[in-house]
Amino acid sequence: MDRLMMLYVQAQGAAVEVLLNDMPVIALPPGGGTTTQAVHEHCLAGRNRLTMHVGPLQPEGAKPQPVVTRGDIAVRTVLALVHKGQAPTDPEARVLSRMSWQPAPNERVDWPFTFHQDVSLPVNFPRWRWLDAPPVDLDDARRTQVLMLLQDLALDLQLGSPDRLLDLARLRSEELAVAYQSTALDWQQTIRNDVQRLFDAGALATVAPPQAGDLALRVIANGRLIDCVGTDGAPALRSQPVALDPSDPKALTQAFWPLRLACVEGKLYALR
Secondary structure, three states: OEEEEEEEEEEOOOEEEEEEEEEEEEOOOOOOEEEEEEEEEOOOOOOEEEEEOOOOOOOOOOOOOOOOOOOEEEEEEEEEEEEEOOOOOOOOOOEEEEEOOOOOHHHHHEOOEEEEEEEEEEOOOOOHHHHOOOOOOOHHHHHHHOOOOOHHHHHHHOOOOOOHHHHOOHHHHHHHHHHHHOHHHHHHHHHHHHHHHHHHHHHHHHOOOHHHHHHHEEOOOOOOEEEEEEEOOEOOOOOOOOOOOOOOOOOOOOOOOEEEEEEEEOOEEEEO
C-alpha cells in the first residue's frame, strides 16, 4: 500500500504507554526511547481517541498518587498519514495529531499521569470485530482459562509448533490482511517463518509457560478484550533474550507474542 497511518512516540525520564481507542499500541521502558509503528488495525472511521499514560504500569484498580516531578520528563507523539518510507516527523508528512507533555521542576502531578486527544481520521476503516465482542468478565474462572491457554501456547512454541497460535489468531490475521492490503496467508506464513527461525536457533527452549503470579491481565478496548501481559507490562508469552548470531554474542534477540483476547460463548479468540 502507498500510504500508512503511523504513530511516532518519543519519551525520556519515564515509562510511556500509548493507546489508540483504548488499545495499547506502543510502550516504552522507564528510560524512555523512540519508536514508530503502523496503526491501521487500531483505527476507526470517524472519531478516534489517542491516550498517553506516563509512569509505571499500575495494578488493576489502583489509584494515581501525587508526586513532585524533577523536571527530567518529556514525552511526545505524532500521528501522521505518510507515504511508504516517509517518517511521521517528516515536514511533508500529513500530521493528524500531536501530543506532548513536559512537566516543570517541582510540579505536582498525579502519577501515573494520563492525558488524551480526540482526532478524526481521513480514512474509511472497516468495522473491526473487536468493536462488537461481548464485554469481558475477568473473573477467577476466566483468568484460569487464559492462564492455561498461555501455558499450552508456550509448550507448543518450545516444540517449534505455531499451529495453536495461528488457529487462535485466525480472525486477527484476516483483519490485518484487510488493514494492510495483503492476505491472511501472508501474515500466517510470517509467523511460521519466525517460529521456525527461532526454533532452529534454540531460542524457543526459553519460552517458559507463565505462572499465575507472572500475569497482570487487564481489560482493554473499552471492556471487550483481555490484554495478556506480565507484571512488567510486556506480553506474557515471550522468549528470554538470546544471542542468535554466534559471531556477535552481545546482540540479543527476544521474541514477544502479544495477545488481546475476546471471549465468545466461552471460547477465546485473539482479535489483536
